[in-house]
Amino acid sequence: MQPISYTRATDAAEAVAAFADAGEGARYIAGGTTLFDLMKLNVELPGHLVDVSGLTGSDRIDTSGETLVFGAGVRMADIAEDPTIREDYPLLAESLWKAASQQLRNMASVGGNLLQRTRCPYFRGGAGGVYPCNKREPGSGCPAIGGIDRGQAVLGISDACNAVSPGDWPVALTALDASVRVLGPDGERTIPIAEFFLLPGETPDREFALRPGELILDIQVPKTPMGRASTYHKVRDRESYAFALASAAVALQLDGDRVTDVRIALGGVATRPWRATEAERVLTGATPDRETALEAARAAMADATPGQHNAFKIDLAVQTVADAVAIAVERSA
Incomplete structure (x- = not known):
């Protein structure tokens, strides 16, 4: 022991x-x-x-200012059930209550949730020499490439790793341009969520932009009127207690029947929470009907690289994004 x-x-x-x-x-x-x-x-x-x-103050939820502030120690359930968040930012609440069982939501902190590691079976089941894994032992190899890859990523992969980023909450935060405030031996700094999660490249063992000893203090989300017209739409093998095969966080604003602003992020299909800027460009200024939403979603998946068993994720993600856009549009009324 x-x-x-x-x-x-x-x-x-x-x-x-x-x-x-x-x-x-x-x-x-x-x-x-x-x-x-x-x-x-x-x-x-x-x-x-x-x-x-x-830690003192780590359980703080502050919705009073120009920025939403969530202490790193806030439990997932507390945000998922917060009346203001549920009303004004449903994508944040949905990304948490769709993420796990109630028992886990009552225990898990939102700061720790950011650091959740991949569910790749070779990573999690290979300790002790059963399988090599570049995340556990850099340079040892990645049997998921060319192996059982149904649940693996199709965006952001490298020759060293195709492990999918597992989180739901980070996807919603990515759509809303959140930032993460941390404290370490060299002092305090703020990391934009777009820079917090690292692509695998040749160093898949480095998953986060944290420096040694840095502690997450809180998560900050700029307030936006798009929050009310938002959703986190998740598709999985079973309705509960399962990780996403594809998910989409969408928030938008309409002027009449035209999209004036939109944010889209994808989960379940990439090696980190994936901001779909190509899809946002297609939708901005357009009428968000089904065909336009599908066009935007296809643009988001244009660079996808499937493996042997996960090509279905491309069309699944396209349909998931289009469905999420429809839900967000409905909520804008």
């Missing part, structure tokens, strides 16, 4: 200092729904845990 030491911090500065003192092998833990899972699979083997579940 591997020994693990433990520190419970009361504020962010104390947590960062405890992490630095522990050195290599330290991990932050809040709800634990991701880290404990990976520890049981021997994917993560931390030597020291810094408990940040009780």
Whole structure:
């Protein structure tokens, strides 16, 4: 049995200092729904845990200013059930209540949810030498390329990795141009959500833009009138407790029957939450009927590269985006 030491911090500065003192092998833990899972699979083997579940102010939800602010320690369920969020930003609420069981939503923090790692079976099932994996052991190989790839990504892949980004909440945040405020040994900084998640390239083991020891403080979302006309539409193998095969976060604004502004992000099909700027360009200034929505969605998937078993995801994503646009249009009325 591997020994693990433990520190419970009361504020962010104390947590960062405890992490630095522990050195290599330290991990932050809040709800634990991701880290404990990976520890049981021997994917993560931390030597020291810094408990940040009780940090002062980390459970804050602030909807009063020009920016929505969610403390990193806020539970998924708290945002999913917040009346203001459900009314004014349904895509945020939907991305959380469609993400997991109620038990998990009651435990998992929204900061930890950003750091959820892939469900690739070779990554999660290969610890102990069963399968190589470039995410676990850089340079060891990727058996998912040319292997069982039904659930793998078709956008943003590289010769080193095609693991799909698993989150729902990050997709909604990507559509709304959120940012992530962090604190580390070198001080505080803010990372745009578009830069927070890294493409695999030749270094798929580096998934996030966090520097060693950095702790997520909060997530900030600019307020927008598009929030009310929004949705997070998710297609999966079963209706609940399943990860997306394809999903779309859509928020838009209409002037009459024309789209004046729109934000679209995709999940379930890419190696990171995928902003569909090509689809946004097609829709902006257009009437968002079914054919135009399908045209926009096809533009979003134009660069998709399917493997042996996941080509179906391309058309599935097209239909999912078009359906999400229709839902957002209906909510704009």
